[in-house]
Amino acid sequence: MVRAPCCEKKGLKKGSWTPEEDLILINHVKTHGHKNWRALPKLAGLLRCGKSCRLRWINYLKPGIKRGNFTREEENMIIQLHETLGNRWSAIAARLPGRTDNEIKNVWNTHLKKRLPQQDQKRNSKQKQPSSSDVSTLTTAESLDEFWSQVLSLDDLSDDTTTFPATATAEGIRSTSSSVYHNVDYWYDVYMGAQELS
DNA sequence: AATAACGTCAACCGCCATGTT
């Protein structure tokens, strides 16, 4: 039997999300939750596939998501986890509070993958004479343990119940283009605008 | 200044696992 498509394709919008769509999604999830992603767009009045809504929420709108560049520690952690877990991005993301699998996957494919051969070369050539100036900041077992304990202590940050504005508004979003979505100011505006309404 | 080449990343697609009826 042929599986039905995940959603009715006709009339559904694709591509980048607009600030207005973000607000609708935020407000709907905040007030009704997301027990059923497939039904959500219809209930919220969004012309989007449920999967698309879920992805947008998980990767960008969910409270606790970190924006901005990865730290050196995070990058090293991804490299180490990738050595043991492979391309299991969600498993890796579970160890990096506030980071999403999609984001980690992107960072790996665009930055870390290229860096890895160089690091391997370095590591091999320096195995006999380790240096504190090496790329990784986690060169000793002690620092590794310390880092892991710090990370694990933050594990619950990514929980859905993290405080979030009761109701979001378009004020903070409208004036920004998609190219600055990841700008801190954008998210600050969203947050502040939402607080005005609550 | 124009444009080609390259890099980045948000979003989509399709498959698989799990839950429900």
Next chain:
DNA sequence: TAACATGGCGGTTGACGTTAT
């Protein structure tokens, strides 16, 4: 137990921005 619905994951794509020529 089978059939179906839904969620979740990883691979891939395409739009957009940046850099090089």
